[in-house]
Amino acid sequence: MKKIFLILVSVILVFSCVSCKREELPYLTEPVKIGDNFSEVYTYAPNDDSLMNVTFPESFIHNLGLAYYEDELYLESHDMVYKINLETGKLTTLCKDPICNHRTKECPFFDLYSYFYIFDNNVIYYRDNTVVEKNNITSNLTIAFYDIKKSKFYTLYEFSSKQNTFSYNMTLYNDELMFTDIIRDEKTNERTHTLYALNVKTRKKRVLYKGVPRYSAITADENGVYYSDRVSGKHLYAKDNDLKKAVELPYSLGFTINGKIIHKTDHTTLSSTLASYDLKTNESKDLGLGEVETYFVTDKYIYFRPTGEIDIGKLKTQSGPDRVYIDPLIDNFNSIYRCNHDGSNVEEVIKFYDGDVQTGESVYYISGIFVLDGYLYSPYFKYTKQEDGYFTNKDEDPDNDKYLRINIETGERYIIKTPRMF
Numbered sequence: 001m002k003k004i005f006l007i008l009v010s011v012i013l014v015f016s017c018v019s020c021k022r023e024e025l026p027y028l029t030e031p032v033k034i035g036d037n038f039s040e041v042y043t044y045a046p047n048d049d050s051l052m053n054v055t056f057p058e059s060f061i062h063n064l065g066l067a068y069y070e071d072e073l074y075l076e077s078h079d080m081v082y083k084i085n086l087e088t089g090k091l092t093t094l095c096k097d098p099i100c101n102h103r104t105k106e107c108p109f110f111d112l113y114s115y116f117y118i119f120d121n122n123v124i125y126y127r128d129n130t131v132v133e134k135n136n137i138t139s140n141l142t143i144a145f146y147d148i149k150k151s152k153f154y155t156l157y158e159f160s161s162k163q164n165t166f167s168y169n170m171t172l173y174n175d176e177l178m179f180t181d182i183i184r185d186e187k188t189n190e191r192t193h194t195l196y197a198l199n200v201k202t203r204k205k206r207v208l209y210k211g212v213p214r215y216s217a218i219t220a221d222e223n224g225v226y227y228s229d230r231v232s233g234k235h236l237y238a239k240d241n242d243l244k245k246a247v248e249l250p251y252s253l254g255f256t257i258n259g260k261i262i263h264k265t266d267h268t269t270l271s272s273t274l275a276s277y278d279l280k281t282n283e284s285k286d287l288g289l290g291e292v293e294t295y296f297v298t299d300k301y302i303y304f305r306p307t308g309e310i311d312i313g314k315l316k317t318q319s320g321p322d323r324v325y326i327d328p329l330i331d332n333f334n335s336i337y338r339c340n341h342d343g344s345n346v347e348e349v350i351k352f353y354d355g356d357v358q359t360g361e362s363v364y365y366i367s368g369i370f371v372l373d374g375y376l377y378s379p380y381f382k383y384t385k386q387e388d389g390y391f392t393n394k395d396e397d398p399d400n401d402k403y404l405r406i407n408i409e410t411g412e413r414y415i416i417k418t419p420r421m422f
Helices: 004-013
Strands: 066-069 072-076 081-084 091-093 112-119 122-128 131-133 136-138 141-147 152-159 164-166 171-173 176-184 191-199 205-210 215-220 224-229 235-239 247-249 255-257 260-264 274-278 284-286 292-297 302-306 311-318 324-331 336-339 347-350 362-366 370-372 375-385 390-392 400-407 413-419
Touching (some): 112 171, 176 215
Antiparallel strands (some): 131 136, 141 152, 171 176, 176 191, 191 205, 235 247, 292 302, 302 336, 400 413
8 A cells, every 4th residue: 555656656657768869968968878877976066946936736746755845855765764965965864763773663754655744854744554464454544743853753643444545635834734534434435535734733633624525735835725626626725724715726736936837737637738827817828838748847947748759669577476467668758858937948958768779778767857956856767678679677776766866957867775674
């Protein structure tokens, strides 16, 4: 059950590959493939393209096992959250107990879900202590709270019923954590959605909404909270988090920057055009970028991957000692581009592999876009072409999760390894 959210998103986004012929790009000094010449020396040359003025749904980065708070980056890896020093590359675990091995339930991050929230030197996250014994499932789903400075762990909320599920979205606004508890009736199979607001300081809880619509808190800014209705797909903005005065928004939720929201025009499909919605005039403008598969917004740019594919072969995966299955053709989505917030000055900044893959050669797929200070960060997948023409994904380093870090201006690539604690 754990990791399912990250896995689902990875399946959707996995087939995207960074690569080779890059001599036509103005920022790069050598035309090398993404699989070659990874730097083993950590360097850092940040630019002024940060996220200080951007508000966005946490899911945009949590889907990648990343969290961003006050210009610092956090990475999740199998039951642990790491903080990376962006200047030195040094990783530290958020659990500071010197005698904790991080592999038992005594560790506050044991059974951590991929979704976590950083604020004011604290971590809020979902924890799953589900136990399976003789086909009986005992569920102990909780929302956990960890004070980084004091190294103290608390349980903020416990999903008491084994029939409970929940929306992964949770958002903090004025010390209150909004989250949705979904309880299924075993007899009728009906689900009751309850939207809660839980004060993280006093631990007092109040019900914001119960029943239909089925609201999930997506993100918040200094003035209110953005919600999504899981049934109708509609979006609301509740100023001062007052649902009685909430207004419906005619767009899917996206990145807020300079009074405008950069968003997909159709949130029901994987690919859609991008538009800019002006919160003052209530006017929406198509940015003219065509169909976009995934995107990310920084203080200066929109980074996006257009919808498209290049057939480079088939994938062969072994899921057991005697069972081998073949997945569909590996799709290579087009290059990553960036443009201004109004859609102008489109330029290609990372080019995907577009050459013939030789036997024994590997290609690297990034699972999403996250850009901070001129660097792109993403989990990645390595696939190697075999003599039979099929690609296999063999984890040559099973003890670590790995993130690819690309300097967008120079093309320099570095692999960040986070030890797995299982």
